[in-house]
Amino acid sequence: MVKEEQELANRPDNTAFTQQRLPAWQPMLSAGIVIPGFVIIGLAFIGIGVALFVTSHSYPSVGGMSVTTVSHTHTHQSGLDYTGVENTEPCYRCSDPSSKNCVCTLEFSIDSLFEGPVFFYYGLTNYFQNYRKYGASRDDNQLSGDLDYFKSPGNDCAPYQYNSNNKPIVPCGAIANSMFNDTFKLYQIIRGSKKLVPFDGKGIAWWTDYNIKYRNPSVTPLKNAFNDTVKPLFWSKPAYELDPTDPANNGFINQDFLVWMRRAALPDFRKLYRRITEGDYAKGLPGWKLLP
16 A cells, blocks of 8 residues: 555656657658758768868968968968978978078068968978877876876877886877977068067967866976976977976977877868067068069
């Protein structure tokens, strides 16, 4: 008797909602409906893909630098390839792997005003940052500032886990080891003299990368956190010297480092290097032509 009373107490109300008697519609799928539906959806996605492909290739990003400005009404792009394949090119000598601290100069003209804000990118082609093993070659615990993983990097970082003397590499892994390290300066030539165009390197990385995903160890000075470790093999300086003048842009929260670590989905890509938003160029890059 008690059991029956408990069952009655737990029984849902006799309503259309609780007893699932609400009117409903269930499609009756058939080949005549499914096949045209897939065809229409496929054509729509093909159109979107073609539009994205054309848009991505409309930007000059051929193994060098590109300057892009976006205004409310239109977009200007100007790109220069400084790969230096031909021996007649100004950057040919810099293509030699043994060349250290190589500097080359490229000159270009702008026909009209590049309205601000102006974005300065570097671009690479046929570089597969989306390769699975390359993408996994990192230690997220290390990059979040965990000192335990400074001494014992994760196995995913191999073969860029330890150096030949068995010292741990920080930051470890193939992505960090291959960080893009070219630097750029832009000058406006005025009556034969050079005027430096100021670059703004703040805020070029994703907010989540800078504030959440990547953290420096809570050690002061930062250099001490890297004791008994070595820099990546292809780096010219350790992580704590990426920007020693600005603690908010040094180590694992360095903006250039964060931009590189955010992997590209396609083999041809551009990455933001700097913005031009200051001084005489806050409104954009004025048009200028090189005198013969």
